[in-house]
Amino acid sequence: MDRDTVTWRGYIPAVTTPFTRHGALDTGALHAQLAWLVDEGVHGAILAGTSGEWFSMSAGERAELFTAGARHRSAAFPVIGACNAFTPGEAVAHARAAQAAGLDGILLTPPPYVVPNRAEIVAFYRAVSDATDIPLTVYNWPRGCVVDMDTDLLSELADLENVVAVKNSTGDFSRFLEAMYALEGRVRYFGLPTDGLGADLALLGHGDGLMGTGGVLGRDHPGFWDAIDRGDRERALELGRRDRVLMREWFRPDYGARFGNQQAVIKTALRLRGVPAGFVRAPLLDLAPHETARVEATLRGLGVETVPLRDE
Secondary structure (H helix, E strand, O other): OOHHHOOOOEEOOEOOOOEOOOOOEOHHHHHHHHHHHHHOOOOOEEEOOOOOOHHHOOHHHHHHHHHHHHOOOOOOOOEEEEOOOOOHHHHHHHHHHHHHHOOOEEEEOOOOOOOOOHHHHHHHHHHHHHHOOOOEEEEEOHHHHOOOOOHHHHHHHHOOOOEEEEEEOOOOHHHHHHHHHHHOOOOEEEOOOOOHHHHHHHHOOOOOEEOOEOOOOOOHHHHHHHHHHHOOHHHHHHHHHHHHHHHHHHEOOOOOEOOOOHHHHHHHHHHHOOOOOOEOOOOOOOOOHHHHHHHHHHHHHOOOOOOOOOOO
16 A cells, blocks of 8 residues: 555544533534535544544444544545554554444554654554555644654654554644655655645645634635645635634644644534534543633634533
8 A cells, every 4th residue: 555545635633522511522522523524525524533533432442433424435435433542462453443334544643642752653553554555644743642643753754554644733843844744655645734834845746734623614624735735825724813813822833732632622613513523531620611602702703603612
């Protein structure tokens, strides 16, 4: 497999996993959320990522989520399942569940908390690639894994049989660019910012888009990349500036939340838009009233209509 095995491009958000107020997995709300994203023209979705609270889900729940999400996949809306885990055996089991559900691919970080060395990271990815037959996205996520994979390591992983894409969330933009150029023509590369620099790089043919978070602005997010495809830089920048407002008001440069937690911020924003995104599951906490007010103020400042929150 290589980058041409898949057609992934544009804006593919890591979506939230809806839970009820009592913590049960709510696949009905998931269907509504994914249907809304499809209607908004979003270019795909990632299930059970960091935004999807994989860390508080059982293996059975993750498989159930993959099966439910697969109902929405199409050529224009690929659905990818995150298989993050502490051991290769667990990751392989999640990958097989994604493949059995019919998902278009999987996404995988190095094992979090463990801080593995380079050889251990390669062995981890090789075990998953060798045990499955599904396109694999390597996710460099230093904030969550305390490992910032450099260009040489990402290049070695790109040589594995099933690797077709890299999502690079390094905070070091020079390393981001170095890896982008080194991997061009081999794998799809996600993480371009929605600002002038990101637009210019994309217009020059570099990178494949952004695997972002939540998609709370709806069609604004895919609109940036669609404008790039049309060569309309000004429209792309207009939409990108709205995305930059969210990133500045809600998140720090390392993608951590400025208040509450990232998952609750995104779920609250979606619920304020009338999308049934549900509640977070422990150990996370839902936003306090003053934090919810901050989210609503940002949306209203962008001209986004909000609805009263329902406690269900």
